[in-house]
Amino acid sequence: MRRFPSPTSWLPILAVLTGALVAAPSAPAQTAPVPAITIKADQVTAHVSPTLYGLMTEEINFSYEGGLYGELIRNRSFMGELGKGGTKAVTTPIYWTTVGGATMAIDQATPLNTALPLSLKLDAAKATPAQPAGIANGGYWGIPVTPKTTYHASFYAKAAPGFKGAVTLSLQSSDGKTVFATAKVAHLSGGWKKYDSVLTTGDVAPSKDNQFTLTTTAPGTIWLQQVSLFPPTFNNTKNGNRRDLMQILADMKPQFLRLPGGNYLEGDVIGERFDWKKTVGSVDDRPGHRSPWNYWSTDGLGLLEYLEWCEDLHMEPVLAIYAGYSLHQDRVAAGEPLKPYVQDALEEIEYVTGDAKTTKWGAQRAKDGHPAPFPLHYVEIGNEDWFDKESTYDARFTQFYDALKSAYPKLQLISTITPDEPEAKHVHSRTPDLVDEHLYPSSEGQMEARAHEFDTAPRTGPKIFVGEWATRVGAPTPNMTAAIADAAWMTGMERNSDLVVLESYAPLLVNVSHPTNGRDPDSSMEWPSDLIGYDALTSFGSPSYYAQQMFSTHHGDVVLASDATDVPTWTWQPVARTHNGVTDPTPPAKVLPSLYYDVTRDSASGTIYLKVVNRNPTPQPVTIALTGIASVAPTGEAVVMAADTPDATNTLADPKHVMPVEQKVEGLGTRFTRDFPALSITVLELHTK
Numbered sequence: 302m303r304r305f306p307s308p309t310s311w312l313p314i315l316a317v318l319t320g321a322l323v324a325a326p327s328a329p330a331q332t333a334p335v336p337a338i339t340i341k342a343d344q345v346t347a348h349v350s351p352t353l354y355g356l357m358t359e360e361i362n363f364s365y366e367g368g369l370y371g372e373l374i375r376n377r378s379f380m381g382e383l384g385k386g387g388t389k390a391v392t393t394p395i396y397w398t399t400v401g402g403a404t405m406a407i408d409q410a411t412p413l414n415t416a417l418p419l420s421l422k423l424d425a426a427k428a429t430p431a432q433p434a435g436i437a438n439g440g441y442w443g444i445p446v447t448p449k450t451t452y453h454a455s456f457y458a459k460a461a462p463g464f465k466g467a468v469t470l471s472l473q474s475s476d477g478k479t480v481f482a483t484a485k486v487a488h489l490s491g492g493w494k495k496y497d498s499v500l501t502t503g504d505v506a507p508s509k510d511n512q513f514t515l516t517t518t519a520p521g522t523i524w525l526q527q528v529s530l531f532p533p534t535f536n537n538t539k540n541g542n543r544r545d546l547m548q549i550l551a552d553m554k555p556q557f558l559r560l561p562g563g564n565y566l567e568g569d570v571i572g573e574r575f576d577w578k579k580t581v582g583s584v585d586d587r588p589g590h591r592s593p594w595n596y597w598s599t600d601g602l603g604l605l606e607y608l609e610w611c612e613d614l615h616m617e618p619v620l621a622i623y624a625g626y627s628l629h630q631d632r633v634a635a636g637e638p639l640k641p642y643v644q645d646a647l648e649e650i651e652y653v654t655g656d657a658k659t660t661k662w663g664a665q666r667a668k669d670g671h672p673a674p675f676p677l678h679y680v681e682i683g684n685e686d687w688f689d690k691e692s693t694y695d696a697r698f699t700q701f702y703d704a705l706k707s708a709y710p711k712l713q714l715i716s717t718i719t720p721d722e723p724e725a726k727h728v729h730s731r732t733p734d735l736v737d738e739h740l741y742p743s744s745e746g747q748m749e750a751r752a753h754e755f756d757t758a759p760r761t762g763p764k765i766f767v768g769e770w771a772t773r774v775g776a777p778t779p780n781m782t783a784a785i786a787d788a789a790w791m792t793g794m795e796r797n798s799d800l801v802v803l804e805s806y807a808p809l810l811v812n813v814s815h816p817t818n819g820r821d822p823d824s825s826m827e828w829p830s831d832l833i834g835y836d837a838l839t840s841f842g843s844p845s846y847y848a849q850q851m852f853s854t855h856h857g858d859v860v861l862a863s864d865a866t867d868v869p870t871w872t873w874q875p876v877a878r879t880h881n882g883v884t885d886p887t888p889p890a891k892v893l894p895s896l897y898y899d900v901t902r903d904s905a906s907g908t909i910y911l912k913v914v915n916r917n918p919t920p921q922p923v924t925i926a927l928t929g930i931a932s933v934a935p936t937g938e939a940v941v942m943a944a945d946t947p948d949a950t951n952t953l954a955d956p957k958h959v960m961p962v963e964q965k966v967e968g969l970g971t972r973f974t975r976d977f978p979a980l981s982i983t984v985l986e987l988h989t990k
């Protein structure tokens with residue numbers, strides 16, 4: 302969707318376009334007054350929540366599989382067919398092909414173990430030294446090959462009697478013409494055994510149109526399971542995460558990670574929920590499960606990996622626990638039936654926080670490789686329970702609340718129902734510590750119209766976690782119009798962060814290799830408008846990513862009082878809603894500000910951060926006055942992100958088309974005027990000590 306300039310802002314454009322044909326206005330042109338922002342440097346209105354800026358994550362858009370999780374092989378456990386809705390049994394090793402005249406089949410009779418109860422039977426009867434036979438995997442829309450890189454491959458194999466051959470692993474171009482790296486396993490055992498190898502590339506050009514093959518030159522039959530290939534990971538963690546994506550997240554300096562969802566927490570049905578116990582321990586003992594986003598998760602990135610991800614980026618988990626409701630109206634009744642789920646949540650919290658020596662689940666975590674407990678202050682009970690048509694959340698929440706508060710009195714418990722939901726859905730029996738609010742406006746006007754909503758919100762109820770939000774303009778990643786509306790919204794959250802103590806944009810990640818969306822079973826995107834995009838090889842932040850980063854890396858610890866005069870406006874015409882083919886009357890137009898701002902200060906350094914969002918397509922002069930302070934240093938800094946057009950955006954091909962630029966600023970003082978560029982977000986740093 303495109304943004305619309307206000308009617309008056311079209312006039313100069315029309316004049317230029319039509320030149321002398323436009324009659325000069327008869328009255329003298331009125332110069333718009335210069336808006337003035339006054340910063341009351343001696344008036345603190347709130348403390349900035351130290352945990353305000355965080356991340357929200359789930360398995361959507363190939364966020365982990367084919368995304369953050371380092372695994373390069375698609376469908377390594379051959380269970381992937383179960384990821385497609387409605388599939389009951391695995392019959393085909395999807396995403397695998399054969400090479401050299403081999404045949405392959407799923408073999409339910411030769412399981413690796415109870416978690417991975419099948420294998421791939423490879424019949425290489427025709428294999429010869431001249432024509433090796435085997436299987437190939439093209440990864441998640443390619444396999445990244447980079448120069449001088451060591452990859453770690455592993456697989457389980459079992460050879461049929463009589464098979465005496467070696468197995469060759471190869472990283473090669475998709476057409477098989479260029480081989481980048483190989484490794485050989487000389488002999489396979491007759492029983493299941495794990496084999497590990499390394500493959501190292503030479504000084505090759507980066508590419509992604511590649512495949513991984515496992516072949517033999519000797520005729521015979523072998524069974525395979527858990528065929529895996531990892532590139533170097535962030536911090537070189539085994540079973541770890543992709544480096545560029547971890548870095549782009551680290552650059553946001555996030556304070557928390559809301560995990561594991563989202564819809565992914567709930568699953569479509571109870572059996573497809575995030576069943577945390579099945580996601581810990583050896584990856585070879587994790588069955589995996591179907592994401593409600595319609596593909597298979599190996600759960601290689603399981604609960605412990607989420608927590609280690611938090612640790613790596615110095616974030617705290619905001620742990621969402623399954624609360625007895627799944628998306629297809631599948632629910633567990635409060636009372637006796639819900640007790641095992643409450644117990645499961647208690648044990649999950651113990652796994653995260655329990656002492657390794659004195660608690661059962663803390664000891665399990667230590668056994669899994671992490672003796673130290675993780676910090677945990679926030680637990681969310683469920684996700685978006687307003688979708689529960691039987692309105693059973695109050696009773697379910699109460700049961701979880703009582704058990705969790707009794708075992709962990711200091712935990713802050715988050716309800717998924719906000720006050721704007723119908724009364725029948727509300728939590729009445731207990732008072733949550735926080736409520737999780739989600740908003741996904743599909744136009745910039747819808748988002749900007751809400752930028753001031755927290756200014757007048759009551760301070761008497763629970764604190765607010767804006768756990769999912771985004772201005773959904775631009776796909777697969779948002780454009781500058783969205784980033785500007787996001788920034789307008791963020792000024793409101795930051796200004797009111799005594800009330801809004803946590804915020805996280807969603808969704809976070811999208812694989813943009815094949816972002817067809819909709820019903821395409823091979824789409825790499827289920828939800829258009831995601832913060833960070835990538836393919837197998839490279840990644841980029843959207844303008845909305847940079848807006849987030851500008852806010853999360855430039856804020857102080859207190860909010861300063863501020864006000865403004867002569868703020869310019871634009872007129873937003875909301876679109877009439879259509880339900881069941883009937884369109885409502887067109888809603889009234891709304892006059893909205895075209896300038897948004899908020900002011901914070903870092904008490905230790907005295908730096909004042911003034912954030913200004915100019916959504917006008919023309920530069921906007923603004924006079925800034927500071928009161929309650931003797932002086933401001935004449936030199937400061939500005940971080941400015943501006944775009945030439947509202948739909949300017951970043952892509953794999955042009956990843957830094959729109960991004961913030963740092964500047965030195967002169968001529969500052971307790972009163973100065975500055976031009977804020979057209980379509981821009983600015984953080985102005987004023988030094989007061």
Ligand code: AHR
Pocket residue numbers: 359361562563564565684685769807808828
């Ligand atoms: O962010 C995408 C989805 O939006 C989340 O999974 C869900 O919580 C919300 O409806």
